[in-house]
Amino acid sequence: MISENLPQGSVWENFYRISAVPHVSGHEEQLALRLVEWAEKNGFSAKMDGVGNVIISRHPAPGFENAPKVILQGHLDMVPQSSDPDRDMTVTPVEILSDGKFLHTGGKTTLGADNAIGLAVAMTALSESPVKGELRAVFTRNEEVGMDGAFGIEPESLNCNYLINLDTGSEASIYVGCAGGGSVTAHCRPETVENTLPCWNLTIAGLKGGHSGIDIAAGYGNAIILLAELLRQLPDSAVAAIQGGTLSNVIPSSASAVICSGSDREIIDAAQRMTGEWRKILAPHGDNIHVSVAPAPSVSRAWSAKQKQKLLDLIAELPLEVVEFDDKWNIPALSGNLAKIAGDADNLDILVSLRAQDDAKKHTAQLETFNSFVKYGFTAQLKEGYAGWKPAENSILLAEAITAYRQIYGHEPQVKVIHAGAECGLFARKQPELEMISCGPDIFNFHSVNEKVDIASVERIQKFVFALLEKIYS
Numbered sequence: 001m002i003s004e005n006l007p008q009g010s011v012w013e014n015f016y017r018i019s020a021v022p023h024v025s026g027h028e029e030q031l032a033l034r035l036v037e038w039a040e041k042n043g044f045s046a047k048m049d050g051v052g053n054v055i056i057s058r059h060p061a062p063g064f065e066n067a068p069k070v071i072l073q074g075h076l077d078m079v080p081q082s083s084d085p086d087r088d089m090t091v092t093p094v095e096i097l098s099d100g101k102f103l104h105t106g107g108k109t110t111l112g113a114d115n116a117i118g119l120a121v122a123m124t125a126l127s128e129s130p131v132k133g134e135l136r137a138v139f140t141r142n143e144e145v146g147m148d149g150a151f152g153i154e155p156e157s158l159n160c161n162y163l164i165n166l167d168t169g170s171e172a173s174i175y176v177g178c179a180g181g182g183s184v185t186a187h188c189r190p191e192t193v194e195n196t197l198p199c200w201n202l203t204i205a206g207l208k209g210g211h212s213g214i215d216i217a218a219g220y221g222n223a224i225i226l227l228a229e230l231l232r233q234l235p236d237s238a239v240a241a242i243q244g245g246t247l248s249n250v251i252p253s254s255a256s257a258v259i260c261s262g263s264d265r266e267i268i269d270a271a272q273r274m275t276g277e278w279r280k281i282l283a284p285h286g287d288n289i290h291v292s293v294a295p296a297p298s299v300s301r302a303w304s305a306k307q308k309q310k311l312l313d314l315i316a317e318l319p320l321e322v323v324e325f326d327d328k329w330n331i332p333a334l335s336g337n338l339a340k341i342a343g344d345a346d347n348l349d350i351l352v353s354l355r356a357q358d359d360a361k362k363h364t365a366q367l368e369t370f371n372s373f374v375k376y377g378f379t380a381q382l383k384e385g386y387a388g389w390k391p392a393e394n395s396i397l398l399a400e401a402i403t404a405y406r407q408i409y410g411h412e413p414q415v416k417v418i419h420a421g422a423e424c425g426l427f428a429r430k431q432p433e434l435e436m437i438s439c440g441p442d443i444f445n446f447h448s449v450n451e452k453v454d455i456a457s458v459e460r461i462q463k464f465v466f467a468l469l470e471k472i473y474s
């Protein structure tokens, strides 16, 4: 449903056309078919490839067959979030509202400006840009969940000179690089001893958490690492169980352990002492850490002192948090997230995720992590993950983009690299010669029911893309 008083014009017509077809991750096929239909109606050639990506080509004008070829790229899917649990977003389109400055849904659902605006900008360029060289639109499937479309895309679909990715949410910036990611999972059977001591639940909570790439340098604190620091202060206590973390790309905001000890005195004293120290360091970043100690049901077995020490030594040795910083781009060059731990008397499982712009650096860190796990008695598995996008030196596309940006905005763009994964990383591996940039309008509250897009910024990004195409072909 589309409300009245919405902005008008080609980019908006295209946005409403996309928004009318439900297209949450994993359910993009209807939208893909409609876009192929739209392309053919407009005289372009179009296909859906084997993994569900849509590739649309506007052929070059006669005499322009050897001119540069440009890809405009975005993703077909959107994140489904709804304030109404009964709303089925796989079949119900979003409702778009305008307050004159932003498009939003009134808090009902995700808007899907991420990434329907990117698609709409590409469609508008295909149907209206006067440039004569080949323009292509590449719309990928399932970016939000596993980047399936980017993983499975055929290299020929990317055999162009330049790619303009339209999936970032800040018009002040042009992105020229991103991090690759991978992980290591490990398992061991802990060495245990009989326990007759009373048990206590020790819980650290109230940390900010955050994204394990974008927020890793923010100093939010990882609850599992802090819990290990606290356990180090408890030489007379044994560990019977440990738990913390949720997903590989989230910094753990809470963690807990079952501790066996003659009394809770040592635990409470250490908890108070460490909490005071942590608050000094973490409070400026918005963390509201608190540590609680409560009696727990007794257990018959706990880890041996040697087993506990092994885990603490292991955690101290792993390449975690910001391992190396890139001063040129002012972001981490290599980071590690101790994402998850789950252990009891029978099993101990750990997940570490790693990110770097440079794939070789990431791989080396994965091997070091793997080796540390093996050294401390774990069996480990390395998951290669996805490639990074290293900023290109002397990119012609970036130089043209900066000129076009200046022309439209009257000032310089911020040229940035992001310490998180993006589809461009996967494209770089398939077509190493392809020059890429990433840009987009101002979108706020991504992946939430409060998602909103700045109307004027969409219109400026559209103008910027037109100006950039003109520069490329001039």
Ligand SMILES: [Zn+2]
Binding pocket: 075, 114, 115, 143, 167
């Ligand atoms: Zn997106």
